[in-house]
Amino acid sequence: MTEPVIELSGVNRHFIDGPAALRDVSLTVHAGEAVAILGPSGSGKSTMLNMIAGLDRPDSGTVTVAGVRVDKLNEAGAARYRRNKIGMIFQFFNLLDDLTVLDNVVLPAEMTGMARGEARKHATGLLETLGIAKHVRAYPGRLSGGERQRVAVARALMNHPALLLADEPTGALDSASGEEVKALLRELHADGQTIVMVTHDLTLAQTCATRTVRIVDGQIASDTRTHPPAADTRVEVAR
Template identity: 65%
Template sequence: MTNAPLIDLRDTTKKYDDGPPALAGVTLSVASGECVAILGHSGSGKSTLLNLIAGLDRPSSGSVTVDGTRVDRLGEAGSAKYRRASIGMIFQFFNLLDDLTVLDNVMVPAQLAGMGKGEAKRRVIELLGSLGIDRHVKAYPQRLSGGQRQRVAVARALMNKPALLLADEPTGALDSSSAEDVRRLLLDLNSEGQTILLVTHDVQLAASTARRTIELVDGAVERDVINYGNGAGLAARTPPTRQTGAVG
């Protein structure tokens, strides 16, 4: 048994050119079972952080470890395998394939991972049932509401039972009612033990969904706080570690 965090970044910096870094010496950890929101305005470094954790990019210095894997040391093939095995991702604009049914969209990750068709189909039906959209299994995405499409995207993200669910502005393209449905869905998933990293610029969504909020400013951690009472109050977790002179 180990108490190692699920996500562990150590002095992680990312530079894209000769200017200030997009991410500036960030050190943070996320425990298994946590729901953590990464908050910040455009250019704060949120997307860079997400890409490093997802293995879509490599840091210029420092380390990125997720679920025991040194993600920063992986090659292209290793990164793809890591994402299939350990990461589920949901996005603002769903990223569903319009020419595939709901069933086939959700099955894509399983097919890429080599899961048998029968097993994959059973897993899809189980997920869609738990998310309340099993009646749409034969529908095409364009026939669904925004909230329903996001639920399909969540099912797809959970298909391979990932250790970590990355949610990148998951309510940004939804009306208020659908956004509330997705927020409650994330809360339910976390209550069942799913580790979630929620990336958003929406302070209210962060405070009402995550138990902890990490705010990035200019590529560095400005504050790291615990959200009490579903976001009703905030209490300091760690002192600010912001480094100046960086841009996201």
Template identity: 70%
Template structure:
């Protein structure tokens, strides 16, 4: 059996004196899966994403991504982990307006120590593959929302991460642009990219993922796998 890309075991996280944001959550994601994390605001899905991304630490339990114990990393180790193991796509793009599209995409590789020429070549390949190579010298502000999200996806893939995390990737887009990004994620998964999408949008989950995990009150309430596999009972 293949080694999981993500393995959470008994993860809990509590903020202040309120109820736990996550309560003994366990989750396994294997290479090549496309998983949607669903749940209403306050359910714990953002906390789960932050723990996987190494932006937060659990109070209990373990978080392992591509063989790395993320919950044990310090600040420097977490930054290195995010550069090498995950790519992140956000709702509002988080592109740098004072850089060209190509330089935005190349930035993760440059931060990781790649030579300028090698980073530029990789960025050009990604922009062409994602259908926006003609915008390489433009600034993000000159692009449509859908095009900017494609730039964000290209940037997330720059260092060939084993895991792509997408946080409400179509939340700021109109219907047509949202459909374009949904199709892009589907195509990336078909090529073998492991993807976790955190979203409120059931239509997006159905369109670009084959497994849905629902979170309620900090617990994983349901884990629905492809139709060929029976739904996993959640205890």
């Protein structure tokens, strides 16, 4: 068995108000898995994703991702870790509206010190693969939601992340755009990308994930493998 990409062990997180957000959570994810995290609002899904992303730290327990003890990183270390090891996509895309599509995608590579020419070449290739090459010089505000999310995916993939994290990647999309993003996630998974997605979208979980983890009240209530993805309906992403 390969080294796990994610290993959460006995993770607890208690915010000052209210009940514990995560209670003794242990979870191991191996390379190539596509995991959907489901659960009611307030159950701790985003808190768990933030732990994995190094955006928050557990009160106790350990978080290891791609060989890095994420719970031990300081702020600079966590930023470097996010840059080098993970790609993130969000419900509302989080693109920089005053940068062009190309510059948004190039940014993470520039922050690692990659030469601008090389970064632009790599970004252009990704945008071509994701079917949005014609928009390279556009500003994100001009694009549809589905197109914006594809730009966000290109940006997330720019530094060849060991892990792609998604928090409600279809949450702000109409159903057609949502389908495009799902098709894209299926393709990335088929290419071997390890993916963890938090979602309320059951079809996203059913069609894009090989494993579904359900969180209730800060604890893992079930963990089901559904390999291969239930619906093997790979839709060709529009080029």
